[in-house]
Amino acid sequence: MTQAEKEVENGKEREKDRDKEKEKEQQRGVKRPIAPAAIAEPLQEQIQSNFVIVIHPGSRTVRIGRATDTVPITIPHVIARRHKQSGQPRYEDTWLLREGLNKPESNEQRQNGLKMVDQAIWSKKMSNGMRRTPVSAEQARAYNCQIRPAVLDSSSKVKWTNTSHHPAYLVGDEAVYVNPSDCYNVHWPVVRGQLNVHSGSGGSLTAVLADLETIWSHVIQKHLDIPLKDLKYYRCILLVPDIYNRQHIKEMVNMLLLNMGFSAIIVHQESVCATFGSGLSSACVVDVGDQKTSVCCVEDGVSHRNSRLCLAYGGSDVTRTFFWHLQRAGFPYRDCQLTSRLDCQLLQHLKENVCHLNQDISGLQDHEFQTRFPEAPAFLYQIRLGDEKLQAPMGLFYPTTFGIVGQKMTSLQHRSQGDSEDPHDEHYLLATQNKQDQSSKSTADRKAVSRLGGGLDGEVSCQGRTGETSDIPRSSGTGGGGGSRGEMELGSAQGECLMGTGEVEEPLSTHLSRKTAIISQFESKALGLDKAILHSIDCCASDETKRKMYSSILVVGGGLMFHGAQEFLLHRIINKMPPSFRRLVDNVEVITRPKDMDPRLISWKGGAVLACLDTTQEMWIHQREWQRFGVRMLRERAAFVW
Numbered sequence: 001m002t003q004a005e006k007e008v009e010n011g012k013e014r015e016k017d018r019d020k021e022k023e024k025e026q027q028r029g030v031k032r033p034i035a036p037a038a039i040a041e042p043l044q045e046q047i048q049s050n051f052v053i054v055i056h057p058g059s060r061t062v063r064i065g066r067a068t069d070t071v072p073i074t075i076p077h078v079i080a081r082r083h084k085q086s087g088q089p090r091y092e093d094t095w096l097l098r099e100g101l102n103k104p105e106s107n108e109q110r111q112n113g114l115k116m117v118d119q120a121i122w123s124k125k126m127s128n129g130m131r132r133t134p135v136s137a138e139q140a141r142a143y144n145c146q147i148r149p150a151v152l153d154s155s156s157k158v159k160w161t162n163t164s165h166h167p168a169y170l171v172g173d174e175a176v177y178v179n180p181s182d183c184y185n186v187h188w189p190v191v192r193g194q195l196n197v198h199s200g201s202g203g204s205l206t207a208v209l210a211d212l213e214t215i216w217s218h219v220i221q222k223h224l225d226i227p228l229k230d231l232k233y234y235r236c237i238l239l240v241p242d243i244y245n246r247q248h249i250k251e252m253v254n255m256l257l258l259n260m261g262f263s264a265i266i267v268h269q270e271s272v273c274a275t276f277g278s279g280l281s282s283a284c285v286v287d288v289g290d291q292k293t294s295v296c297c298v299e300d301g302v303s304h305r306n307s308r309l310c311l312a313y314g315g316s317d318v319t320r321t322f323f324w325h326l327q328r329a330g331f332p333y334r335d336c337q338l339t340s341r342l343d344c345q346l347l348q349h350l351k352e353n354v355c356h357l358n359q360d361i362s363g364l365q366d367h368e369f370q371t372r373f374p375e376a377p378a379f380l381y382q383i384r385l386g387d388e389k390l391q392a393p394m395g396l397f398y399p400t401t402f403g404i405v406g407q408k409m410t411s412l413q414h415r416s417q418g419d420s421e422d423p424h425d426e427h428y429l430l431a432t433q434n435k436q437d438q439s440s441k442s443t444a445d446r447k448a449v450s451r452l453g454g455g456l457d458g459e460v461s462c463q464g465r466t467g468e469t470s471d472i473p474r475s476s477g478t479g480g481g482g483g484s485r486g487e488m489e490l491g492s493a494q495g496e497c498l499m500g501t502g503e504v505e506e507p508l509s510t511h512l513s514r515k516t517a518i519i520s521q522f523e524s525k526a527l528g529l530d531k532a533i534l535h536s537i538d539c540c541a542s543d544e545t546k547r548k549m550y551s552s553i554l555v556v557g558g559g560l561m562f563h564g565a566q567e568f569l570l571h572r573i574i575n576k577m578p579p580s581f582r583r584l585v586d587n588v589e590v591i592t593r594p595k596d597m598d599p600r601l602i603s604w605k606g607g608a609v610l611a612c613l614d615t616t617q618e619m620w621i622h623q624r625e626w627q628r629f630g631v632r633m634l635r636e637r638a639a640f641v642w
Helices: 003-028 106-123 137-144 205-222 228-233 246-259 270-278 315-328 341-354 426-431 435-450 485-490 508-523 529-538 543-550 565-576 579-584 602-612 614-619 623-629 632-637
Strands: 052-057 061-066 073-076 079-082 150-153 169-171 184-187 235-240 264-269 282-288 293-299 309-311 365-371 378-385 553-556
Touching: 052 205, 052 602, 061 205, 061 602, 079 205, 137 315, 137 378, 169 205, 184 205, 205 228, 205 246, 235 246, 235 270, 235 602, 246 264, 246 623, 246 632, 264 270, 264 602, 264 614, 270 282, 270 293, 270 553, 270 602, 282 529, 282 543, 293 529, 293 543, 309 529, 315 341, 341 365, 529 543, 529 565, 543 579, 553 565, 623 632
Parallel strands: 052 235, 235 264, 282 553
Antiparallel strands: 052 061, 061 073, 079 169, 079 184, 150 378, 282 293, 293 309, 365 378
């Protein structure tokens, strides 16, 4: 045997000895060190975007689609439910009508608002340096009263929804075109961004949630071709308003996870998703919807609570005001009624086609529109209009023209009222603070409220005061549960911007009652859109943040899609911004179509982008977690302070 063969043989014997030693050690329970590479690390679950459904519920439309879709499915957010008993009284939610329009002061308020609009139109010069010549409604009325419609076709080719098979419910356009004589109740489950809970038929929270589940399930099954039994393989991203009702969000998450059966969900705010969809890191997001307008400052994916405002008016109020202007100008379609769904739809299309915010367009102009209704001929109308096309959308800047009296017109983010399922909420944190924290909080609270009320003499309270809004926002705590301290200080996150300048000491109980009264007074005011933007930006904590917001004002939603809106809003912001900031801000910019996208889809698109981000892994709330911990998971996982 050669030397090489001996070494090979010895090596084999040594390996056998090592194997025997290992077996003995395993029998004795001795653990040998294992190389880290030998450990199979658990792989993070890879989420496929085509198995994520993004839902953006609006007051007038709902947008649902896979995160990989270019555009979502968009349908009217409405359902018609068949009467369960014959002879049951018919109920229908209104479209353009709302509370507060028929008060004795309503018409006077509209007239006063119109005077302010006319003054604003006259005061702004056109691009050629000339002042615009006003055109009275009487000039158009003389022509329009003589107009008679031309018959285009003996049949409009538009039909009522076929209900001969007695469907239990109809959704979307089928519900819009259900015959009023059929035995169906018509419900819009979302109104002004919140669930449409009311005392009428189908107005309970349970009924509204059932309507949402039916509409969303219908879209997922019919338009996305996903059987409901397969939703256990899908995840959901739900977009919610910036100023949200915690109880409503909790019930919607419960419905999506437990009733519809999604495997997991992310809840995120519309404003933050709008920045994702537009590719902006920071922006003052102005969302003009059909029934509400929300303004919020977003910085690096975080919505500043103190800057949130929700205004209780939107595109439908412009449409209704436009109809009022049309009537003053002798609207030739004299059977138009705001109680008719199809007439409301006609007015909506007419507003979108002829209204503008371009003050260079002046004088009388002729337009055409058609009426195509079921069981009626198709008619063609001529109409001559002047300033009415500009006056109606300017109502967004002068909301008194809407004629809404005695209604809450501005909403702020109020503190949580508490939830029995979430015992470790901000109330718990407040109650368990040590005495030193409570003492410092009490002092800060008195100082905050001592400045309340100074700005309510005008429509906006904090214009021109820069750098004064840092006390309360900086009081926010750390962690998911403590992050609501800023809101706890005032009960609403905007109290600092409603403050005056005094430093008078007063008992805490007195200060609380005065704070409540002043915030209530502020919320009853109808801020114009430009003033709301200035107010929101001025409620940011630092001058640097305010500078960012002025340089990036992002307008989304479908309520301000008028020709000339971008230049019009920019002009009003520059003219009304605090003089001190005109020197600091290099460039004020209003963005209405980022990346040439439809502004109505930007928030939904942002939700789709959210589904593709690796950083969202820790935000998913899974069905089993929700079953076990309930609403506490929103406090732990939501990307915003719950």
